Amino acid sequence: MEIQHNVxxxxxxxxxxxxxxxLFCVVESMQDVIExxxxxxxxxxPFYILGGGSNTLVSEKGFDGLVxxxxxxxxxxxxxxxxxxxxxxxxxxxxxxCVADAVARGLxxxxxxxLIPGTVGASPxxxxxxxxxxxxxxxxxxxxxxxxxxxxxxxLNNECVFTYRDSxxxxxxxxxxxxxxxxxxxxxxGILKTDYKDIESYFTTxxxxxxxxxxxxxxxxxxxxxxxxxxxxxxxGSFFKNPIVKKQVIETLQKEYPFIPxxxxxxxGYVKTSAVFLIDKVAQMRGEKRGDVGTFQNQxxxxxxxxxxxxxxxxxxxxxxxxxxxxxxxxxxEREVQTLGF
Numbered sequence: 001m002e003i004q005h006n007v008x009x010x011x012x013x014x015x016x017x018x019x020x021x022x023l024f025c026v027v028e029s030m031q032d033v034i035e036x037x038x039x040x041x042x043x044x045x046p047f048y049i050l051g052g053g054s055n056t057l058v059s060e061k062g063f064d065g066l067v068x069x070x071x072x073x074x075x076x077x078x079x080x081x082x083x084x085x086x087x088x089x090x091x092x093x094x095x096x097x098c099v100a101d102a103v104a105r106g107l108x109x110x111x112x113x114x115l116i117p118g119t120v121g122a123s124p125x126x127x128x129x130x131x132x133x134x135x136x137x138x139x140x141x142x143x144x145x146x147x148x149x150x151x152x153x154x155x156l157n158n159e160c161v162f163t164y165r166d167s168x169x170x171x172x173x174x175x176x177x178x179x180x181x182x183x184x185x186x187x188x189x190g191i192l193k194t195d196y197k198d199i200e201s202y203f204t205t206x207x208x209x210x211x212x213x214x215x216x217x218x219x220x221x222x223x224x225x226x227x228x229x230x231x232x233x234x235x236x237g238s239f240f241k242n243p244i245v246k247k248q249v250i251e252t253l254q255k256e257y258p259f260i261p262x263x264x265x266x267x268x269g270y271v272k273t274s275a276v277f278l279i280d281k282v283a284q285m286r287g288e289k290r291g292d293v294g295t296f297q298n299q300x301x302x303x304x305x306x307x308x309x310x311x312x313x314x315x316x317x318x319x320x321x322x323x324x325x326x327x328x329x330x331x332x333x334e335r336e337v338q339t340l341g342f
Contacts, residue, residue, distance in 0.1 A: 001025055001032040003039065003066070009058045009340075012050060012069060014117055016234030017311035018058025019341065021048075021067040028071045028092075030152070033145055033178060036068045048340055049178055052094065054117035055126060055236050059311045059341030070121055072180060075101065080185070086140065088183045091121025095128075103216050108190025109138045111212055112199075114219045117230060117237060121179040125169040126336075127162045131219060132196040136162035140185045144177040152180065164272070165241050165336055198222050226299045234305030235296070239318060240275040240333040247271055253329060257281060275333055276301045283324045293317045315342065 003025050009018035023045070027033045040047045046065035050056065072092040080086050085107055089098050095118050099110045112133040122128070123135045124142045139162075142155045155177075161168040168174040194200060194210045202218040203210055210218075228235050242263075250271055253260055260281075261274040279300040280286045286300035292309035294317070296302040303314060322333050 001027060001035045007067070009053075009062060009067065012067075013053035013056050013058055013236075014230050014234065015053075015057050015236050015311070015314065015337075016305050017060070017309065017314060019060045019062030021063045021065070023066040024069065025066065026069045026071050028073070030072075030145075030180065033068075033072075033180070034150075036066065037145075037147055037178070040066055051091065051119035051122045052117060055122060055337055057236065057311050057314055057337050057339050059315075059339070061341045063341045068178075070119065070179075072121075074181075077105070083188055085186050085188065086183060087186055088143075088181055089120045090181050091119060091179045093120045094118075095120055095123060099216070102184075102186055103212050106212060107186035107188065108192070108212060109184065109186040111216045112193055112196075112219060114216045115223045120182050124160055124162075124167055124182055125179065127165055127167050129165070131199060132193050134162075134164075136160070136167075138184045138186070140183045142179055143181040143183070144179055147176045147178065153177075164244070227302055228296050228304050234309070235302055236337045238275075238301045239303045239335060239337050240279075240301060240321075241336045242272050242275050243278070243331050243333060244270050244272050245331055249330060253282075273331070278325050278329055278331060278333065279321060282329050283321065285321060285324060290317050290320070295321070311339075311342070315339065 003023055005023060006020045007024035009021050010016050025036050027036055048063055048067050050067050050069050070092045072090040074090040075093060076088040078086040096115055098120050099114050102110045112131040113128060113135060116128055116130060124139055128135050139157055142160055144153050144155060146153050169177060192210050192215050194215060199218055202222060208214060227237060244265060247269055250262055250273055260277055263272040265272050285295050287297040288295055291313060292305060292307040293314050294304055296304050303318060305314060318335060325331060325333050
């Protein structure tokens with residue numbers, strides 16, 4: 001493992017923002033992870049774990065500590081029985097490569113999560129989800145390195161405390177863990193989930209039978225048309241979470257916006273609604289720009305760095321969206337994207 005100095009972080013984030021990390025290292029093995037954390041402890045400096053950089057907005061001030069870039073690789077398949085397969089994937093594996101490999105092997109469970117940027121290690125932290133599927137429903141366990149005990153541990157699904165776009169890894173208790181690998185339980189004969197509106201519309205328009213590969217192809221097509229090209233623009237995908245609000249708030253909004261989406265949840269007296277709808281229809285901010293940052297024309301939930309926007313400019317624009325949505329709806333949007341260096 002090599003400690004590098006003054007590494008430009010915008011090269012390592014999909015938002016293409018950020019100043020320099022004072023120290024930076026790439027970890028490719030368990031020994032690298034241990035050495036990096038020992039370095040942090042020995043020099044009493046802050047550190048930040050960075051995977052694919054697809055959910056991180058970095059300040060132009062950079063980071064005055066050690067950024068540990070996870071690049072652990074490897075995938076292991078273990079047949080459990082005639083119906084299920086256990087798949088253990090290292091945290092540095094690109095997420096969509098993991099999905100593509102599972103689909104190619106005829107294994108069900110991950111296909112609706114196709115083309116989500118980032119690494120496997122970020123999937124349990126964020127409890128990623130799309131098109132009616134959340135990764136918490138597929139994860140068996142998460143292998144972690146406990147910084148405090150200096151031991152490798154395995155957290156079972158229920159120990160990860162998964163909730164909507166959240167997990168134990170995001171709170172103070174989970175800050176002591178570095179994700180090393182994630183184990184999924186996939187099915188050989190699963191049931192495809194195609195009742196999500198966008199997927200239904202796709203097959204209605206294009207025809208054909210829904211198969212494991214065709215569902216993946218459909219979602220790739222839908223996401224490609226809805227989201228900006230990461231090779232051209234800077235973005236972190238969905239910037240805000242879908243808000244969970246009191247039913248009375250939605251009932252009031254329904255009088256003016258009768259088509260506002262409502263999703264029932266298990267919390268009594270509360271429902272989940274659509275952040276896209278609030279930004280697009282209520283705040284009417286789809287396609288709005290300020291300098292080089294704006295909401296994407298095809299998907300209002302996505303913020304885009306159209307050129308040389310700074311992390312500060314992106315954050316300020318997101319604050320502007322939150323303020324506008326709150327003024328017009330009374331609902332507070334919560335950022336899904338993590339920030340560093342602000």
